[in-house]
Structure formats: C-alpha cells, structure tokens
Amino acid sequence: MSSKSVSTLLVEDNPGDRRLIREMLAEVSSITFDVQYADRLQAAIEYLGQNKVEVILLDLGLPDSQGLETLRKIYAQVPELPIVVLTGLNDEMIGVQAVNEGAQDYLIKGQVDTHLLRRTIRYAIERKQAEQRERRLQLQLNLSSRLASLGLMVEGIAHEINNPLTSVIGFAQMLAYADIPDDAREDAKRVSENAQRVADIMKNLLTFARQQKLRRTYINANDLMEATLEMRAHPLDDSNITVTTQLDSTLPSTMADAALLQQAFLNLIVNAETEMRLAHGRGNLLIMTEQKSDMIQVSFTDDGPGIAPANLIHLFDPFFSTRGVGQGTGLGLSVCYGIVTEHNGRIDVRSQLGKGSVFTVQLPVVAEEIYAEAG
Ligand SMILES: Nc1ncnc2c1ncn2[C@@H]1O[C@H](COP(=O)(O)OP(=O)(O)O)[C@@H](O)[C@H]1O
Ligand SMILES: [Mg+2]
Structure with missing residues (x-):
C-alpha cells in the first residue's frame, strides 16, 4: 500500500x-x-x-x-x-x-470528510490483511497438527502390513518360478504384481509419515528443476503445456536428498499438468526459484481450474483425490508434504477457483556438510 x-x-x-x-x-x-x-x-x-x-x-x-x-x-x-x-x-x-x-x-x-474517508479505507485494508494473516496461520496450525496425527496412524498401519506383505510377494515370486502348470504360474504372477502395487502404496505412505531416511548431498534446486523438467518434457509437450522458468542464478545450494526432492517437484509438475490438461486441454506453468531470507523458495504457478476452498484443507491428506477411480491415488501431495517437512521445509498452496493454483515449497539453506563415509 x-x-x-x-x-x-x-x-x-x-x-x-x-x-x-x-x-x-x-x-x-x-x-x-x-x-x-x-x-x-x-x-x-x-x-x-x-x-x-x-x-x-x-x-x-x-x-x-x-x-x-x-x-x-x-x-x-x-x-x-x-x-x-x-x-x-x-x-x-x-x-x-x-x-x-x-x-x-x-x-x-x-x-x-477527506480525512475520515482516507483513514477508514486505510484501516479497512490493514485490518483485513491482519485478519487474513491470522486466518492463514490458524489454518496452517490445524493442518499440520492433523497431518502429524494422520502420519502416526499411517506409520502404525504401514509397519503392520509390511511384514506379511513382504512374505506374500516373496512366496508369490517363488511360486511363479516353481514347476507348476502355466495357468497357475500366471495367477502367481498376478498375485506378485498386485502385492507389489500395495508395497508401492505403502512406500508412499511411509514417505508421507516421514519414515523415509534422507540421503543428503549438497545440491542446487535450479539444477534439480532443470533435470526434472527435462525428464517430463515430452508429456508436458503432449498436453500443450507451456513451461516458463525463472530460476534465480544466485540461488544458494543446500543439503537435501536429491532423489526425494526431485520426486516432490515431479509430483507438483504432474499435478499441474494433469489439471490443466483435463480442464482446458492446454495451459501455462510458471516455475520460479528465489531466495527468501534463509529459505530457498520454489513455486509452481498454473492457470488450471484452481481448487475449491472446501478441498484446500484436505489436499495433503493421503488418498484425497478429485480424480476418478484409477486416475489418481491421492498420494502425490501427501508424498510432497512428507518430503518437504522431513527437510524442515514448508509446502503451501494458494488457489483461486477458475484462475489457477500456486504451490510453494520452501527449504532451509543448509551449509555444506561432508559426511565421513562409513567403513
Ligand atoms: N495444480 C493443481 N490444480 C488443481 N488441483 C490440484 C492441483 N494439484 C493437486 N490438485 C488437487 O489435489 C488432489 C490431490 O492431488 P494428489 O495428492 O497429487 O493426488 P492425485 O493426483 O492422485 O489425485 C487432486 O486430485 C486435485 O484435486
Ligand atoms: Mg497427483
């Protein structure tokens, strides 16, 4: 103002x-x-x-x-x-x-009079901004405590399921190589493949629950973003998505798990791509990196359909999806949430229905650490 x-x-x-x-x-x-x-x-x-x-x-x-x-x-x-x-x-x-x-x-x-009018307008704007800040803070607080308790539950379930699941996969694979009739072998393969799908879901759930151990190296988010976009170039092109990048060349590097961070970036890109394609058959995605005090900020701005306010608070919940059965598992953003929080970062979303969405990831700048190799 x-x-x-x-x-x-x-x-x-x-x-x-x-x-x-x-x-x-x-x-x-x-x-x-x-x-x-x-x-x-x-x-x-x-x-x-x-x-x-x-x-x-x-x-x-x-x-x-x-x-x-x-x-x-x-x-x-x-x-x-x-x-x-x-x-x-x-x-x-x-x-x-x-x-x-x-x-x-x-x-x-x-x-x-002039004075009253101007003062009223100024205070109205300032009060509204303060109100909005307060509301956002409250929402974030509610969200993170709810996701933390969901994480605990998920962790418990995943641990209980993983042991029996490992043996289902193991025995089904053994059976598939045993001397059995071909149709039984097909069945055994089907059991093994489907059990593997469950194992993948479990792995994502454990990432959400922050049970994924980080392998940190000293990386630059710009390089990681460029590599991720290159990986995704074809599908983005097929979906008529124009990607614009504004990568801050002075962005500091930080200690992070490159593979996991790349997965988080990829999930956010794929979501924007999917939503824009489904809504308009095309779209614009702006990816920006910048430094915000002691954080690295990466933002993904799309001009897709936006998100209904009622859905915003459930977005990071495991299995929340607005897509049809078989179109999405609803784990993409939960995984992003787990990865970013495990890096002591933050992930936020702002959206206007009908206009688009902005997902923002903030990661702390951590000075390079050399880990002594074990052994
Ligand atoms: N860029 C976006 N624009 C609009 N809606 C989005 C966007 N990203 C995510 N969403 C909403 O969040 C939901 C959850 O996303 P996600 O956790 O990745 O699961 P999935 O992609 O499997 O549905 C999506 O179903 C969609 O409704
Ligand atoms: Mg997704």
Missing part, C-alpha cells in the same frame, strides 16, 4: 455522491487512489471478476440490489477484499449489521 496507488472500486449509482468521493480521493496526499466505479451490482461483480481491486466502497442501494443483500452478494464474490459500506443518514443500523456480515467498516454519507 506504500507508494503505489490503491486500486479502489466505488460501487455507487448516485452521480453526486460518486463525484464527491472521487474528489476527496483525488486530493494530493501520501496515498493516491486509483478509483474505478460501477453503478450496478452486476457491473461491480463483473469488474471484480476481471480486475485486481484492493478495496471496495459500496453503496447498498443500487438499481439492481438493495440493502444488505448487496453486501452479501459482493462478499460472496470476494471474501478476501476489504469492503467499506456507504449508508444514508437514517440507516446507520444497517452499517452496523454490514460490519457483522463481513464489511470492514461503514461510512455515513454526508458525514464524510
């Missing part, structure tokens, strides 16, 4: 009120406002769908919507934006109700 101008949407059908507010916001001061206006609810909703707005000034009485309903409709569209409601002299109560229903503040028309 500092030096640049604040993009403001003024939703107001009365030309007189509109002019007054515009003039107040046009006065020269430390903050400048870029004011656009809409005179109907429908026009406002359309504008918000296509433009980046930082704050909304909302008159509740519009030709196509009246009262709190106006606020509810705008709020449903952009719950993340601060809204300041403009009410008439006689309906201050509505202003109070509006605040209860998600508006940041209200102003009474005719009792607004």
